[in-house]
Amino acid sequence: MEDFYTIQGEGFYQGHAAYFIRLGGCDVGCVWCDVKESWDAEAHPQVSVKEIAKRAAKSGSKIAVVTGGEPVMYELTPLTEALRAEGLLTNIETSGAYPLTGYWDWVCFSPKKFKAPHPSIYANADELKVVIYNKTDFFWAEEHAALVRQGCQLFLQPEWSKEKEMLPLIIEYVKSNPQWQVSLQVHKYMNIP
Ligand SMILES: C[S@@+](CC[C@H](N)C(=O)[O-])C[C@H]1O[C@@H](n2cnc3c(N)ncnc32)[C@H](O)[C@@H]1O
């Protein structure tokens, strides 16, 4: 769909320069998705894996973040090989709706109620990032935290339109449950992509 050099705004790598590669197409259908224009894969131009990897390397970034849309709808081995051949770290943002393919240095798993994750994702997740849209999402977050491997980093991220309401609850939750960390979408405060 698009590729751009920016600052990772969320989760474990928040604040790091990263080249984003956003793949078109998603069939998960989150009601609050902040990139609904990504859902229709046909609406976006096709670019070769080689070309994208070259652009990413040329940016000067050390990290490539593959996102979407839902990137795990695709066979990602060639893309990750091309990015690694250019010397980039390969990070992915995924709902885990399908089995993961490719070679990844960092897997950010953000489960969704709208389409259950494939069970294989739990062992691969380096970071669990749960979007908090309402109070019951804290219980739901714990259900997923119980399934990820030990050492997986745990983040709670307020849904953007509910931030005023949910952020104070997240702050109190993290103070009481310090295995979790707060993740904010800081790129939205910085007015960058
Ligand atoms: C747009 S998604 C694309 C990658 C993948 N489909 C996924 O959902 O993980 C990238 C990240 O943005 C988060 N996100 C999407 N819409 C959001 C919103 N309105 N508020 C907060 N986070 C949001 C997702 O949970 C995910 O962690």
Ligand SMILES: Nc1nc2[nH]cc(C(=O)O)c2c(=O)[nH]1
């Ligand atoms: N700056 C910035 N950081 C991000 N982290 C995850 C994003 C995504 O949409 O996957 C994202 C994004 O769209 N922009």
Ligand code: SF4
């Ligand atoms: S899975 Fe990701 S891209 Fe797809 S609708 Fe949900 S937040 Fe949006």
Ligand SMILES: [Mg+2]
């Ligand atoms: Mg985004």
